[in-house]
Amino acid sequence: MSTTAARRGERATPSMMSSVGLVAGREITVRMRSKAFLISTGILMLAVLASVVLGGLASQNPALTQVAVIGTTTDAASSAVAASDSLEAVPADSLADAEQMLRAGEVSAIVVPTEGATASANPVTVIGLDQAPSDVVGALSILPTIELLDEPGQNPFLIYLVAIGFGLVFFMSAMTFGTTIAQSVVEEKQTRIVEILMSTIPVRALLAGKVVGNSVMAFLQIVAIAVLAILGMVVTSQKVLLGTLGSSVIWFVVFFAIGFVMLAALYAATASMVSRSEDVGSVTSPVMILVMLPYLLVILFNNNPTVLAVMSYVPFSAPVGMPMRIFLGTAEWWEPLLSLAILLLTTVLTLALGSRIYSNSLLRLGARVKLSEALKR
Structure with missing residues (x-):
């Protein structure tokens, strides 16, 4: 009986994978129940579908x-x-x-x-x-x-539209889910719910669950937008554009899926350094700049091969730069693979760095934690 009672009194500690799954599931559930998220996603998807359909109708008349x-x-x-x-x-x-x-x-x-x-x-x-x-x-x-008369090339107006499309979708999705992660971290820290969570699951599992849950939602949103755009081109008989744009859209989804994990870790890590919601904007502003720069650069230099080549190998802009080069036909077959490898390596290093900052800052309330202190063991 004593053994049975002891067993009943024991608290089962979940494994690392199950802890990550619990946190990720909670993040997904919260996002799916958020009216603001559902409305913003619906508006973005309708805007993409409307642009494709209107472009097809205009081309038919x-x-x-x-x-x-x-x-x-x-x-x-x-x-x-x-x-x-x-x-x-x-x-x-x-x-x-x-x-x-x-x-x-x-x-x-x-x-x-x-x-x-x-x-x-x-x-x-x-x-x-x-x-x-x-x-x-x-x-x-x-x-x-x-x-x-000249060497074959893409339509300049089409290049501009594709650049806006890749840049805007990357910018909106990364900002939406990144800001959500940051607000969630600070709210849990401010209400001290994080102390209860950390008594049950490891802090690394808490960070991993937040990154995985929001990355899954961001990835599903990007896939839904890509499917809608492809369906719109098929319905409006834009088969030539579909054949030209199809491979670059697939690469964009792949690069975004990995690149957002890196950005999500940075958002969570930087947000853990403050204890008030009012301070989230200031501490996450460097990450916001990293998200905004690819959007601005691809619009301003969408037909500049040198700038796009540099963007395609910089991890923070590769999800936009490399798909644009694939669309323009200026990337060799091995370049997307090399850029993807660099992005993967950078993401792993960012996760390790973000995990240290997150672990050292999460339970520190009051004044903003300095970066040098957050990096210490």
């Missing part, structure tokens, strides 16, 4: 595409353009004048009669700037020969 035409109104080029209901011919005196109009953006392409042996098979040649003008080629009733 285009205005007349202007093309430069050289020669008489009876030649093959003029006749092919006149036979199309979606093309408008803009006369040009010479090929040099037509090229000038194309580079200035006054026309979408140049249509000229084909010369030489291929004229019988392809009587018309379509000249584009740096990519094949698919809208012009599709509008012609005959199969043309395609030529480009």
